[in-house]
Amino acid sequence: MQIVNDFLWKKGMKVEDLLNSYASLGYQSIELAKAADVIVKMKKDSAKIFLTFTSNMVTSGLRGFFAQMASLGIADVIVTTAGGLEEDIMKATGEQFKVGRFDSDDVELHEQGVNRVGNILVNNESYMNFEDWLMPVLDRLYQKKKRWAVSELLREIGLLLEDENSILYQAAKNGIPIYCPAITDGAIGFHLYLFQQKHPDFIIDVVADFGNILLSTTFDEKKGVIALGGSISKHHAILATLLNGGAEYAVYMTTAHKTSGSMSGATTEEAKSWGKVKDESDVATVIGDVTIMFPLAMIKALEELESEGLLKKERADSEKKKGTLQEHVNQHAKS
Amino acid sequence: MQIVNDFLWKKGMKVEDLLNSYASLGYQSIELAKAADVIVKMKKDSAKIFLTFTSNMVTSGLRGFFAQMASLGIADVIVTTAGGLEEDIMKATGEQFKVGRFDSDDVELHEQGVNRVGNILVNNESYMNFEDWLMPVLDRLYQKKKRWAVSELLREIGLLLEDENSILYQAAKNGIPIYCPAITDGAIGFHLYLFQQKHPDFIIDVVADFGNILLSTTFDEKKGVIALGGSISKHHAILATLLNGGAEYAVYMTTAHKTSGSMSGATTEEAKSWGKVKDESDVATVIGDVTIMFPLAMIKALEELESEGLLKKERADSEKKKGTLQEHVNQHAKS
């Protein structure tokens, strides 16, 4: 049995060293170190990994890290919400978000045309620029076909973005599907609605996409879920893996607690009821803010996976889709 | 300024008395009493009320209470998630959920074919019965037309249910639209997918439904949001009211805190940034479990609204749709 060890700082300490200390420190630090281990385990066991996150995490700087998860081959399937996708596009097209304060004067911010997400600030202008960018894209996609599964649409959009830190771009480039079961729940929903008003035969097919997520893994493949935050992103990945026989591995990170019966607070204890988790060492629930927790556990896992040659090589080439982008930019300029 | 008053029990105390005491008690009890006041205020001001809740609340006994909110004219628009709708149907068709424990042995429950949602237990069989019930309904709806906005579909389903405690039934009967921006995120998603496999021209049109929620109120109408829990239900109601000029009143109840920047934890402070909230007395955020908090605040509001004749009369008549139901039951028996 592991002894609780006194933690001591040493000069120049690496994140990996700290995580090694966390394993015998106490409370959530132990769970966090375990989360890193479970991620390594699922990767080594060649499980297909469902990575889910909520939109506020994309508002934060985790956005680049999620894109890196795609480029390094950590995520095989991504599930998120509409807001996150919009903000990924905004950043890819040059918008910047700013660090603010939780206790800002919201009336004043409103007058300045600023939206607040916790302690992050987003200008209203960014939403307008997003609209300007999206509309010609929808035009072009509509010319291709009339009926789109959400993940197909997102793949096409991803291919248009020329930003290595974009989730949509890296996912598209690396053949990783992104599922968004509530695509209309955001500004994009409004734009799709306006577009459909002009083109009534334009259809977003969410039902087809449910088939796509089901078929994104087979019943026999091993599966792992890394769910950051709660909401339908987490629920959708659990549902999809469950209908496909259940996941063997699960890591949940959340600030919610199980005591209210919410999906956000559901722990990996429950994952044992799927019947495929073999033992306690295959699941971990970490309570805490994901902007702190996920980098910590993931860096530890990445260092270990890298040393064993289990990371996908990040490719410098973004050439092959550049033509596509240029084409779009030109078209956009003309519109 | 209100003085903090010593609370004293009196024999036979009513919920309304308790809430009156809460207003000068302290911490969340003050916020809860304020929530009741804001609900009364929005109703008196004839605001259109968006009521949102998460699926785990429908798993709980709040389900009947939400149906009552529809029949009493409290809710004008309902937003929720797929799981809640499924469970409303399950209960309406005779399924029962049981009180369990948070720290159950999940492996054992799995072997018994039982799902756990916090301290509530749902048999797998209930999901199978749900499938048996739903499939012939989809057949009939498909015969009517091929392309359905989600809220249209839900209205038709509601009309088939013969349960005064059903949210779908009371909403349909009282002309209250139910929006579910992620309709495929549940067992129903799987059934829709299977159905579409057989009938590729069957379409669930989420984009059209975004138009419907936008048009469910006008820009000039006053609006109020009662958001229970977080997730996309809350986000979708806020989005829909914002695009329509913003809400004048807001009550949020949640166990989440604003410190993680999540939608679940977003407070009504932010609501002030919409520019339409006139003052502090028009918004309230209550931190706590909704199964306790919502009945408390709502009972106080109902007693007050009732005494002022502002509640819709509950109608005993469920005659007019009985033919429809019978028809369905017959068809179901034959299938």
Place this chain on the structure above:
Amino acid sequence: MQIVNDFLWKKGMKVEDLLNSYASLGYQSIELAKAADVIVKMKKDSAKIFLTFTSNMVTSGLRGFFAQMASLGIADVIVTTAGGLEEDIMKATGEQFKVGRFDSDDVELHEQGVNRVGNILVNNESYMNFEDWLMPVLDRLYQKKKRWAVSELLREIGLLLEDENSILYQAAKNGIPIYCPAITDGAIGFHLYLFQQKHPDFIIDVVADFGNILLSTTFDEKKGVIALGGSISKHHAILATLLNGGAEYAVYMTTAHKTSGSMSGATTEEAKSWGKVKDESDVATVIGDVTIMFPLAMIKALEELESEGLLKKERADSEKKKGTLQEHVNQHAKS
């Protein structure tokens, strides 16, 4: 097994009715209803009840309710912190606290000489008046004897207060000891220090008081703990009962979660490890704000205990200590 029941509002609903509904509603409402049952159980089984609460609860209007717990014979032993005792005295001597807001401008409040405890406001003046009141009391007590166990001191102070809503007064009047293991952690600590500077042989004997709490129940007596909030109040009651063989019943109410390993978040699960809890129905942990939760559970328990004649009769007589008070007031006027 209990079925989850649809909750419905009925006009004029009593708190007792609501609690009956909570038992089959879901999540924390179930736990809350259970807490009421456990309190009834411990009382019917003649257990000695340790009631613990934190200082912020005395700042709130729960103060009068705690006094009522003493007068009705619910509490046999009280454990709390210095701040709560000070504020009980302040209120008994005429101070009033006000309802404020969580997001007040603290710099402004500071300029106005106002302290904020969550959404409750306390004037600095109240602390000064407390000092003026306490100093002559210490003088008189010192004349009686030089060395005081904390609970002895608190009993004497309680006898001087002429307020039926005072915890110290009702406890003293009803022979209920109040333990405060950190008596110096408050303004009273400063006053005791100043007094000791003048009278170096004045001693507050905390060690003797530990003996007193141990001997306040016997090893053979049945014991129950009602711990509201966490901190040393909760810890001290658990420690005292543990050293005396353990408690048979426990109800904890807290906003803290077990995931950080804190005493505030420790659940009654742990209580089972004391070896005396017979089964699951003897313990309950409720997550939520105590200003809402405690009145709810307690009112239900009081109604039931009252109907069975198990409450102590509240006495109107405050005569016998009036002379004492008058004497003090006179002396105070002269000083």
Place this chain on the structure above:
Amino acid sequence: MQIVNDFLWKKGMKVEDLLNSYASLGYQSIELAKAADVIVKMKKDSAKIFLTFTSNMVTSGLRGFFAQMASLGIADVIVTTAGGLEEDIMKATGEQFKVGRFDSDDVELHEQGVNRVGNILVNNESYMNFEDWLMPVLDRLYQKKKRWAVSELLREIGLLLEDENSILYQAAKNGIPIYCPAITDGAIGFHLYLFQQKHPDFIIDVVADFGNILLSTTFDEKKGVIALGGSISKHHAILATLLNGGAEYAVYMTTAHKTSGSMSGATTEEAKSWGKVKDESDVATVIGDVTIMFPLAMIKALEELESEGLLKKERADSEKKKGTLQEHVNQHAKS
């Protein structure tokens, strides 16, 4: 204004690098990075630093880190609770705690004589060994004098411990007082009580110690508070600095939220009401588990302080008190 930056992993990442990224990441990561900055600021400004922590943190491996805070000159005053001191002594005298699980079977653990603190396990035997160690120490101290302020007693005990990772030892060695306003709230309370039964003139003087903490800094000295967790440790440090003019700097780390009005959840916003905090950049509140948060922020601060030569040199010499220890060990062996 700071831009939110996309976070990217780089191989071999140091904790310091990660904290630099946190500053522009989002939500609590921003607050955590700020906490590190505030700690550096208070140290550079030569503020006297009050470090407070709860007992469960000493149960964890943070114990060695707290001792290091003493040896490196970060803490000038320490405030904690009885349990933490006991466990520091237990570890210094050879006891080991083990890593367990939050959802252990507590009845089974009880049968094995094991206590659980969250996911850490402590053997009952450790408490017995603690008693065996403490009793002869009390005998010796009693021979020195009869009346002890708590911090004097703790200093003497610290000098007896020969463990560089002991908080009591490093504090004693480095002249840092440890205050414990509720010294009887633990096993040590029971031992003190038993000892006093034999020696009625043995007195623990908590009132005198309140004077000591007040005089541990002057009104004119700059002061900083680093409060980890809540409870009376946090309250006592705030009280002591307030009575001495207020602190200029404050860092709070806690899992509690301000919404319940508890001391544990009180934020540094309130610190601004003390009138000495100059601006927003002098205070930070981090929501999260201290076993993860404190090492992160502190390592960043230590790296920076070390590079500027602002850390006290850790001394290898433990010679000067060795005679004392040997003496004690001999005496202990004979008893």
